[in-house]
Amino acid sequence: MGTLSSGVEFTGAVGTYTFYRKQGSDKIFVRQRRNGGRKKKKKELSERVQETVTEFSLCASTSKAIRWAIRDIKHLADYNFTPKLTGLCRHPQKLDPVGKRGERSVLISQHPSYFAGFNLNKNHLFDSIIRHPLQYSIDPVAGIARVELPELQQGVSLFLPWPVPQFRVIMALGLAADQLFDASGKKDSFSPGTTVATTGWLSSTEQHKGQTFELSLPMPAKRPKDRGISYVLSIGIEMEITVLRGSGGIRKAGAGKIVDLVAVGG
Incomplete structure (x- = not known):
């Protein structure tokens, strides 16, 4: 993979080369597509490799489940966090007490601390923008989360990384199920909804009083009976940035993170 410093202002494929931009960068990157040999089928791989492939597949499914639960703020990421x-x-997969290698499940509900606090950003973290501790609670029985935003004032509790006129805070509550090993290769079909709460658009030059939000997400009637399920609370701060490149315009920017996960009992 290489980068182009000047002379190319388009993206796309030309012959065996692909020109593209990465999220969070204005540079144009180029890579050459390779025509490799025939891809081996899983059953043609060694037993050890098959075990690794199976477990990686479950990790990918877990990542997908969590991304689905935080889909209302993941547009605020400044890189591909997947x-x-x-x-x-x-x-957490290595901590599965039952499955042997190649058959270990990812039990989100038993190990939520691995995912709590996960940041969607590299350049500007959410906690570096809103610096007062966030107060929250999650009731997994009622399916309710409460979030208390602190008083926000630029230079005191709020440190916006860009000179923007306004911003807003987005809170989301979603659900993610444990990903269990299944010898039949059955895919996860649990895709519940989410609930969202936002502040209005707030002026970056004014002081804003603290606010309390309540998010309610009842457990769906159709839910996996054999898997643990966790509530996933996430939060983000969104700004509108003027884009100078090309024809200009406005794009969404900001920061987000997973606040916490709490397992549903029963």
Whole structure:
């Protein structure tokens, strides 16, 4: 993979080369597509490799479930966080007390601390923008989360990384199910909804009183009976940034994170 410093202002494929931009960068990158040999089928791989492939697949499914639960704020990420989240899933997977290697499940509900506090950003973290501790609670029985935003004032509790006129805070509550090993290869079909609460658009030059929000997400009637389920609370701060590149315009920017996960009892 290479980068182009000047002379190319388009993206797309030309011959065997692909020109593209990465999220969070104005540079144009180029890579050459390779025509490799025939891809081996899973059954043609060694037993050890098959075990690794199976477990990685479960980690990918776990990452997908969590991304679905935080889909209302994931547009605030400044990089592709999916590989990092997928890799993080390996840690709780290794703690599966039942499955042997190649058959270990990812039990989100038993190890929520691995995912709590996960940041969607590299350049500007949510906690570096809103610096007062966030107060919250999650009631997994009632399916209700309460979030208390602190008083927000630029330079005191709020440190916006860009000179923007306004911003807003987005809170979301979703659900994620444990990903269990299934010898039949059955895919996860649990895709519940989410609930969202937002502040209005707030002026960056004014002081704003603290606010309390309540998010309610009842457990769906159709839910996996054999898997643990966790409520996932996430939060983000969103700004509108003027884009100078090309024809200009406005894009969404900001920061977000997973606040906490709480398992549903029963």
